[in-house]
Amino acid sequence: MGNLRPGEVEWPASGHAGKFPGEQPCPGDSHEYRLCQLPDCSPGAVPFRDLQCALYNGRPVLGTQETYQWVPFHGAPNQCDLNCLAEGQTFYHSFGRVLDGTPCSPGAQGLCVAGRCLNAGCDGVLGSGALEDRCGRCGGANDSCLFVQRVFRDAGAFAGYWNVTLIPVGARHIRVVQRSRNYLALMGGNGRYVLNGNWAVSPPGTYDAAGTRVVYTRAAGPEETLHAAGPTSQDLLLQVLLREPNPGVQFEFWLPHESYGPFQAQAQVQGWAQRQPQPREVEPQPPQLLERPVAHAPTRTPDPCPPCPDTRGRAHRLLHYCGSDFVFQARVLGSHRQAQETRYEVRILLIYKNRSPLRTREYVWAPGPCPCPPLAPHREYLLAIRRLVSPDGTQDRLLLPHAGYARPWSPAEDSRARLAARRCPG
Known part of the structure; x- marks a missing residue:
């Protein structure tokens, strides 16, 4: 149970006259209430409201x-x-107000002060609304740490435990998702498994590990998640127990600046694809991509590719998302026109939907020499893709349909895609 320490400020309360002639009254409350960090009540203690x-x-x-x-x-x-x-x-009968410092309700964080329920901000002041940023700084702007977000796909076809990533000391807001019949496993710094170790499946629930609480969920469908607020007090090793081909393990967390360098070095040893931390900077294009070809004719030739149709809107997004075989975030590595088709080489960064396994690098085909929408090299897109298998089974391609769904990736587009996934029938 916490006590309150009122601290008077130097200006009068709203509506009161000032001390000097012509002085305007100051707005706002004349008291500030701060939560004192006292030890928790001992087990079995009578709650404060019960005593009153x-x-x-x-x-x-x-x-x-x-x-x-x-x-x-x-x-x-x-x-x-x-x-x-x-x-x-x-x-029941009301005996007036409860004493200041009484919890508003059982299990709630708010405390009653002068008849109002107030929550303490991270600065300890009740009603301030101050929040911690993702780096753990009160009132910060997420600028003292870096965001790590990757997809682990580099695993073999045989069953067993595969290392996904080392979650370093100081990691916050950890989130891991995988959608398959495989199982996530977590090992502590002492070499002992926290969950799903030694070929034994752990029940969903909350587990204490590395100074934080890890919430493990397993839905009725093939989906598992791990969440932990952090910060971690020691390294954690994330693994996946393979029972079938790995469609991708998505993981993300926030790291202090000083921890990112060692983590990046460890990632390079593991051979993971490198990605820039958030917020990402614009990458310079190679010089040859910035040079435009010189026209040999004195007159300007018309663009042989007509404008692409308008593909904006929620209905278009739902149509292609729900009707596609794959939806993923990808970085375009290059393109090649081949006969009446365009072939894009892409690196898959984040998978939203897949009906069969995908490799880290894939080829995406678009019909015609003027694909719509066109994809620019060295940019990231959110793509809705169909699988096209020839009748004789000799060709198995990933197809971006004409006027299909290809949007430059952004956090807003990520939110729209996740919303579309919840609205698909079946």
């Missing part, structure tokens, strides 16, 4: 000589009133 209701036990109330035993009642409109239920009866 018990003060009226055996005392006449309601203008009669009847006495009752009182316990807290939490169904009243104002949770910062001392609402007490008469034991064995069907009525």
